[in-house]
Amino acid sequence: MESDIAVISEEEMKAKVRQLAKENFRQGLNCAESVYLALNDAGLIDFPAETVALATAFGGGLGLSGGMCGALAAAAMGVSSVHGRRKPREGTQQEIIDGLYGNPGLYRFFNQIPSRFIEEYGSAQCQDLNLGFPNWFDKDRFRRCMNIVVESAAMAVEFIYQGNREGYNQPFGKNMAGKE
Numbered sequence: 530m531e532s533d534i535a536v537i538s539e540e541e542m543k544a545k546v547r548q549l550a551k552e553n554f555r556q557g558l559n560c561a562e563s564v565y566l567a568l569n570d571a572g573l574i575d576f577p578a579e580t581v582a583l584a585t586a587f588g589g590g591l592g593l594s595g596g597m598c599g600a601l602a603a604a605a606m607g608v609s610s611v612h613g614r615r616k617p618r619e620g621t622q623q624e625i626i627d628g629l630y631g632n633p634g635l636y637r638f639f640n641q642i643p644s645r646f647i648e649e650y651g652s653a654q655c656q657d658l659n660l661g662f663p664n665w666f667d668k669d670r671f672r673r674c675m676n677i678v679v680e681s682a683a684m685a686v687e688f689i690y691q692g693n694r695e696g697y698n699q700p701f702g703k704n705m706a707g708k709e
Contacts, residue, residue: 539690543683546571550682554675559588561599561606564682568607573689576610590655593665598655600674600681601646607685608642612692630708633697637708642688644702649684650677 537545549567558566561584568574569581584606586592587599612635614628629636643653652658658677662670701708 539686542571542573542690543686546573546682546686547679550679551675554678559585559599560674560678560681561585561587561603563678564600564603564685565606567682568603568610568685568689571686573686574607574610595654595656595659597653598646598650598658598677598681600678601643601653604646604681604685604688605639605642607682608688608692609639611689612638612697630706635697636704637699637701638688638692638697640702640704641699642684645684646681649680 546567549570550563553563553566554560562581565574565584566578566581569576569578574580584599584603587597587602590596590598591602614635617625617628619625620628628634647653650658658673659665659670662673664670
């Protein structure tokens with residue numbers, strides 16, 4: 530997997546993933562499935578294609594509930610598929626905790642994903658992103674969501690490459706634990 534990343538430049542990978550995500554969404558896949566499968570089909574995720582089932586529920590902000598945007602959720606799933614812990618129970622309790630909260634620590638890295646999304650779109654909530662579209666099947670809403678799907682897939686590529694380049698010692702953005 531990482532050898533594919535080394536061979537294809539980040540910009541080329543983003544273009545590839547954008548096109549795959551767009552096609553997926555046009556074919557009727559939901560936002561989360563579109564992003565997740567684009568990352569998978571591009572060779573960035575090292576899990577069977579059937580794991581897209583994990584993303585299905587996130588469409589429409591989790592089953593059309595309007596919660597966290599499904600494209601954002603799938604982007605985070607894709608990045609976590611590459612940079613998440615494969616053996617979270619390994620190590621002492623303190624090592625396990627430090628792997629998340631420490632510096633370096635995975636939460637520092639993953640915290641950037643929703644922060645960047647909110648900076649770009651103003652909210653992480655599907656309901657907020659779709660204000661002004663009273664009809665879910667409105668073509669303008671579909672186009673807006675398609676743009677978010679395409680750019681969320683590209684954002685996931687950026688974070689996958691960033692994690693490979695920089696590791697996990699970024700500063701925290703806004704967070705519930707008050708970490709800096």
